[in-house]
Amino acid sequence: MSDIRCDCLIVQPIAKSAIRMLEEQGLAVHIAASTAFADLEPYLAVATAVITRNHGLSAREIEAAPNLKVVGVHGTGTDKVHKPSLAARGIPLHNTPGANAQSVAELVIGLALACSRSLIAADNASRTGDTLFRQHHRTFELSGRRLGLFGYGHIAKLVAKLGQAFGMEVATISRYTPAEELQRDGITLLPDLDSLCEWADVVSLHGIPEEKPLIDARRLSLIGKTGILINTARGALIDEEALATALKDGTIAGAGLDVLVVEPITADNPLLDCPNLVLTPHIGGSTDEALEKTGFQVASKVLAELAALERIPATTT
Numbered sequence: 001m002s003d004i005r006c007d008c009l010i011v012q013p014i015a016k017s018a019i020r021m022l023e024e025q026g027l028a029v030h031i032a033a034s035t036a037f038a039d040l041e042p043y044l045a046v047a048t049a050v051i052t053r054n055h056g057l058s059a060r061e062i063e064a065a066p067n068l069k070v071v072g073v074h075g076t077g078t079d080k081v082h083k084p085s086l087a088a089r090g091i092p093l094h095n096t097p098g099a100n101a102q103s104v105a106e107l108v109i110g111l112a113l114a115c116s117r118s119l120i121a122a123d124n125a126s127r128t129g130d131t132l133f134r135q136h137h138r139t140f141e142l143s144g145r146r147l148g149l150f151g152y153g154h155i156a157k158l159v160a161k162l163g164q165a166f167g168m169e170v171a172t173i174s175r176y177t178p179a180e181e182l183q184r185d186g187i188t189l190l191p192d193l194d195s196l197c198e199w200a201d202v203v204s205l206h207g208i209p210e211e212k213p214l215i216d217a218r219r220l221s222l223i224g225k226t227g228i229l230i231n232t233a234r235g236a237l238i239d240e241e242a243l244a245t246a247l248k249d250g251t252i253a254g255a256g257l258d259v260l261v262v263e264p265i266t267a268d269n270p271l272l273d274c275p276n277l278v279l280t281p282h283i284g285g286s287t288d289e290a291l292e293k294t295g296f297q298v299a300s301k302v303l304a305e306l307a308a309l310e311r312i313p314a315t316t317t
């Protein structure tokens with residue numbers, strides 16, 4: 001029999017303050033050495049709660065956790081958690097809507113500026129003393145440009161505000177937002193993704209992935225040769241082969257991606273040698289502020305669930 005004591009397994013590190021919250025309620029917390037199954041398995045075997053981040057939790061990992069009573073996702077996206085396995089055992093799943101939204105929204109604007117001002121190439125030109133760079137490199141202002149948002153949830157609403165502050169016109173195709181809310185926010189509602197891609201100078205993705213990538217070769221040509229594509233949502237929203245071709249042949253002007261189909265990036269990813277592409281390694285929700293808020297929210301939800309199950313005293317949460 002295992003002598004490991006672990007009430008709550010943290011699959012990927014979260015804020016120290018959140019870990020303290022869990023420990024102060026008497027939980028034995030283990031932070032996994034890595035997301036490899038061999039590192040998780042001994043702790044999954046005994047844990048009552050699991051907190052994970054963008055790694056998610058697979059069917060195999062859930063099966064390896066016979067005592068599991070609650071799963072917390074640090075972040076919004078629960079797409080990598082195998083929900084049928086949890087549902088079959090009646091295990092609740094919590095996430096942290098909105099906790100990292102401001103940080104992601106600020107990154108969207110950062111990526112848009114990096115593309116519109118060619119910041120990566122400009123940095124290189126500065127380091128190499130390329131005095132001709134500013135003569136030969138066309139860049140443009142965001143002000144007066146059109147920002148098209150796919151989805152209008154927590155993050156997109158903040159991106160809209162930041163875009164408007166830059167003097168951008170903003171439209172969305174959210175199916176679920178009441179027309180009065182969009183009118184109040186000064187957002188134009190467009191009928192579909194094709195219209196959004198055609199209309200916008202900067203297309204930013206904030207929806208949930210579907211079975212097929214929504215941004216394919218055809219929609220990239222609708223975005224057009226002066227257009228910029230930003231994706232901080234999920235890699236699966238974009239056909240990466242088609243995007244690599246579009247960046248290389250100038251079908252679109254540039255792209256900024258915080259998320260990829262396979263993370264971390266693999267050596268055979270067609271995007272690796274693309275021009276006018278800014279990549280960040282899924283850092284949207286990794287500011288100090290977002291980590292504090294997200295950690296607090298996920299720890300609170302896991303503790304509330306354990307208290308409801310009488311695994312810890314209710315008065316302490």
Ligand SMILES: NC(=O)c1ccc[n+]([C@@H]2O[C@H](COP(=O)([O-])OP(=O)(O)OC[C@H]3O[C@@H](n4cnc5c(N)ncnc54)[C@H](O)[C@@H]3O)[C@@H](O)[C@H]2O)c1
Pocket residue numbers: 075076077078097098100101104150151152153154155156173174175176205206207208209232233234258259282283284285286
């Ligand atoms: N890069 C990061 O670190 C990071 C951080 C947070 C969230 N995310 C991702 O960003 C995305 C948005 O997150 P959020 O917190 O704003 O989520 P949210 O649930 O608040 O918003 C998602 C919005 O997308 C809309 N939507 C979904 N499918 C749609 C469709 N087919 N057509 C139109 N609208 C659609 C929903 O109605 C909702 O308004 C998610 O995919 C999430 O996983 C990434």
Ligand SMILES: O=C(O)[C@H](O)COP(=O)(O)O
Pocket residue numbers: 053054055074075076077078100282284285286294
């Ligand atoms: O869906 C999310 O919120 C993001 O993927 C961020 O997740 P993280 O906690 O791994 O940064």
